[in-house]
Amino acid sequence: MTAEIQLTGRWVERELAWNDTDVLNCPVCGRLITRRAWAFDAGAGELRVHGPDCEELYLTYWKPTYGLMKPNADH
Amino acid sequence: MSRKLELDSVGLHVLHNALSNIAAEMALVMMKTSYSTIFNEGLDFSTVLLDREGNLIAEKNYTPSMMGAIPNTVRWTLEEFGEEFFEPGDIVIHNDPYRGQCHLPEHMAMMPIFREDELLGFAGNIGHVAEVGGKAPGSFASDATDVYQEGLRLPPVKLFERGRYNEQVWRIILANHRTPKNTWGDFHAMAGALRVGERRVRALWDRYDVETVTRGAAKLIDYSERRLRAEIAKLPDGSYESSTVVEDDGVSADPFEVRVKIVIRGDEVIADFTGSSPQVRGPMNCTFVVAASAVYNATFCVTDPQTLIPRNSGCYRPIRIIAPPGSVVNVRHPGPSVGGNTDLQPKLIDLLLAALHDAVPERVAASSGGSSSNLLFGGVHPRSGRYYSNYHFDGMGAGGTSHADGNDGEVTRHSNCRNTPVEVFESRYPLLNLNYGLASDSCGAGRHRGGLATERTLRVLAPEITFSALFDRCKIPPAGLAGGLSARGSELLVKRKGESEFRRFDEIFGVASPTKFTNVVLREGDELRYRTAGGGGFGDPRERDRQAVREDVEEGYVSREAAERDYGYAEEAE
Numbered sequence: 135m136t137a138e139i140q141l142t143g144r145w146v147e148r149e150l151a152w153n154d155t156d157v158l159n160c161p162v163c164g165r166l167i168t169r170r171a172w173a174f175d176a177g178a179g180e181l182r183v184h185g186p187d188c189e190e191l192y193l194t195y196w197k198p199t200y201g202l203m204k205p206n207a208d209h
Numbered sequence: 210m211s212r213k214l215e216l217d218s219v220g221l222h223v224l225h226n227a228l229s230n231i232a233a234e235m236a237l238v239m240m241k242t243s244y245s246t247i248f249n250e251g252l253d254f255s256t257v258l259l260d261r262e263g264n265l266i267a268e269k270n271y272t273p274s275m276m277g278a279i280p281n282t283v284r285w286t287l288e289e290f291g292e293e294f295f296e297p298g299d300i301v302i303h304n305d306p307y308r309g310q311c312h313l314p315e316h317m318a319m320m321p322i323f324r325e326d327e328l329l330g331f332a333g334n335i336g337h338v339a340e341v342g343g344k345a346p347g348s349f350a351s352d353a354t355d356v357y358q359e360g361l362r363l364p365p366v367k368l369f370e371r372g373r374y375n376e377q378v379w380r381i382i383l384a385n386h387r388t389p390k391n392t393w394g395d396f397h398a399m400a401g402a403l404r405v406g407e408r409r410v411r412a413l414w415d416r417y418d419v420e421t422v423t424r425g426a427a428k429l430i431d432y433s434e435r436r437l438r439a440e441i442a443k444l445p446d447g448s449y450e451s452s453t454v455v456e457d458d459g460v461s462a463d464p465f466e467v468r469v470k471i472v473i474r475g476d477e478v479i480a481d482f483t484g485s486s487p488q489v490r491g492p493m494n495c496t497f498v499v500a501a502s503a504v505y506n507a508t509f510c511v512t513d514p515q516t517l518i519p520r521n522s523g524c525y526r527p528i529r530i531i532a533p534p535g536s537v538v539n540v541r542h543p544g545p546s547v548g549g550n551t552d553l554q555p556k557l558i559d560l561l562l563a564a565l566h567d568a569v570p571e572r573v574a575a576s577s578g579g580s581s582s583n584l585l586f587g588g589v590h591p592r593s594g595r596y597y598s599n600y601h602f603d604g605m606g607a608g609g610t611s612h613a614d615g616n617d618g619e620v621t622r623h624s625n626c627r628n629t630p631v632e633v634f635e636s637r638y639p640l641l642n643l644n645y646g647l648a649s650d651s652c653g654a655g656r657h658r659g660g661l662a663t664e665r666t667l668r669v670l671a672p673e674i675t676f677s678a679l680f681d682r683c684k685i686p687p688a689g690l691a692g693g694l695s696a697r698g699s700e701l702l703v704k705r706k707g708e709s710e711f712r713r714f715d716e717i718f719g720v721a722s723p724t725k726f727t728n729v730v731l732r733e734g735d736e737l738r739y740r741t742a743g744g745g746g747f748g749d750p751r752e753r754d755r756q757a758v759r760e761d762v763e764e765g766y767v768s769r770e771a772a773e774r775d776y777g778y779a780e781e782a783e
Contacts, residue, residue: 150289155364157307157542159534164497165281166308168288191529195472195479 143174244394277501347585433523495549578605655693655746693746706734
C-alpha cells in the first residue's frame with residue numbers, strides 16, 4: 135500500500151443531454167466518465183478524471199513515470 | 210420469521226455459499242431454457258448478484274472474459290442514469306462497447322431488486338448473443354471498420370418496464386437480428402434467470418433479514434480484498450515489462466504491438482498498457498473492460514490459481530489498470546472491437562503472464578493457442594426453409610507450465626466455454642463433420658509440452674452457406690517459455706467440390722487475411738478444414754521425462770520425427 139497522500143480534487147458535474155451520444159474516457163486510467171468527473175490540478179492544468187483514485191494513481195505513478203500530463207492530451 | 214445469522218467466519222461462509230448458489234441456479238436457468246447452442250452448449254455467459262452500488266457480491270462465472278465488464282457496467286449505468294431510472298420489475302439490456310461492454314454480441318441484462326420502494330441490489334447476467342445483425346451472419350465481421358458494421362448497438366434500455374414488455378425496444382431488436390426467434394428465446398432465458406435470482410435473494414432476506422444479508426455481503430467484499438492484497442504482497446515488488454506482436458487486424462496485413470508494464474508495489478498491482486499501438490482499423494481492438502478482464506485473469510492466475518478467495522468486487526480493488534483511450538486496448542468510438550474480446554484478450558493474458566514470469570516463474574504458463582477460432586455461418590436451412598446462423602468455436606492448446614503440460618483442446622482460458630457436440634451441431638446446421646480430433650504435432654515441445662490444438666473438416670450440405678472467420682495466430686505461432694518451443698499456428702483451408710486439394714481462403718477468394726474474412730459463400734459439396742493453434746512449451750524439451758515422450762509418440766500426439774528432432778527421442782531408443 136502506498137503512503138497516504140493528500141488529494142486536492144473535487145467532483146464536477148457534466149452536462150449530459152439524453153440525446154448526446156459522445157463518450158468521454160478518463161485520461162489517466164481510460165475508464166468511462168459519465169455524469170461527473172473528478173477535477174484536480176495536475177501541475178500543467180486541470181485534469182478531469184474518473185475518480186479520486188485516478189488522482190492518487192496520477193500522483194504516485196503516472197507523473198513520476200511520464201511527467202506532467204496536459205489537459206486533453208492523449209497519453 | 211427470520212433466523213439469526215452471526216457474521217463470523219462460519220456465518221460469512223454460509224452466506225457466501227447461499228449467494229453463490231443463487232448465481233449458480235441462475236446459470237442453470239440460462240442453460241436449460243435458452244435457444245442458442247452458444248448458451249445451452251457453449252455456456253458463453255455469466256450470472257451475478259450485485260449490491261445497490263453495482264459492486265459484485267457473488268457470481269457463477271462461466272466466462273472470465275466478462276470479469277472486467279461485471280463490476281463496471283452496472284455502476285456506470287447507475288452513474289449515467291441514477292437510481293431513479295430503475296423500478297421494480299424492470300430488466301435493462303445493454304451491449305454498448307464504449308459504455309462498459311466487451312463487444313457488441315455480449316449483452317448485459319440487469320434487474321433491480323427492491324424491498325418495498327428501496328433499491329437494494331441487482332441480479333445480472335452477461336451473455337454472448339449469437340446473432341445481433343451487422344454485415345455478417347453471426348455478427349463477426351473480420352473486415353469491419355466501424356461498430357455499425359458489427360451489429361445493433363444498444364445503450365442501457367429497458368426490455369421490461371415494471372414487469373411488462375417494452376414492445377418498442379423489442380421491435381427494434383427483433384427487426385435487426387437475423388435470427389429473431391433465437392434472440393426472443395435467449396433474451397427470455399436471460400430474463401428468466403434474473404427473475405429466479407430476484408426471488409431467491411428475497412427468500413434469503415426472509416430467512417436472515419435484509420440488514421444481515423446486506424452487511425454480510427459488504428463484509429465478504431472486504432474479506433476478499435484483504436485476502437487478495439495479502440497474496441499480492443507475497444509477490445516481489447518491482448516493474449515487469451513485456452510486449453507482443455499481433456499478426457494483423459483483418460483489414461490490413463500489418464502487425465501491431467501491445468506493451469505492458471506491471472508494477473507490483475506492496476499489496477497492489479498496476480497494469481500499464483501505455484505505449485501500445487493506436488487502435489487499428491479492423492476489429493481486433495478491445496474495450497477497456499476487456500483489457501481489465503485480461504488483467505484480472507492474469508493476476509488471479511498467479512495469486513489465487515485455485516479460486517480459494519471468493520470472487521467479488523473486493524478482488525478487483527487492489528488492481529489498477531491504465532488503458533490509454535484510442536489504443537488497441539481501449540477502443541474509441543466508432544472503432545470496431547468484436548475480435549478484441551475473443552482474440553486479443555487471450556493474447557493480453559499471455560502477455561501479462563510473460564511479464565510476470567520474472568516475478569513468479571513457477572506460476573505462469575507459456576503462450577496458449579490464443580485465439581477463439583471464431584467460425585460464423587448462416588443461411589436458409591434446406592430442411593426448414595428458415596434462416597439460421599451460428600457462432601462456432603473450438604478448443605486450442607493451452608501453454609505448458611513449470612509443473613504440467615498444457616491442456617489439449619481447451620477453449621481459450623478467458624472463455625472457459627464448452628465445445629458443441631457433433632450430434633447437436635449436425636442436427637441444427639446443414640454441415641457434415643468429416644473428422645474432428647486433436648491435431649498431431651501441434652503442441653510446442655518443452656519439459657512440459659503445450660496442449661494440442663484441434664482440427665475439423667466440414668462438408669457443406671446446403672445449396673450455399675455464408676461463412677465468416679476470425680482466427681489468429683496463423684502467421685505468428687504461440688511462443689514457448691523458459692526454453693520451451695513454439696507451437697504450430699492455426700490454419701483454415703477450403704476445398705471446392707470436384708477439386709482434390711485444400712487451399713487457403715486468400716488464394717481462392719482474394720481476402721486480405723488467410724484466417725480473417727467475411728461473407729465467403731461456399732456451396733454444396735465444398736469442404737472447409739481448420740486447425741486451431743497449439744500451446745507453447747515450457748522448459749528445455751531435452752529435460753522432458755522420457756516416459757512422457759514415449760507416451761506422446763504412442764498416442765499419436767507427437768510424431769516420431771518430431772520426437773527425434775525436439776526431444777532426442779530416437780537417439781535414446783537406439
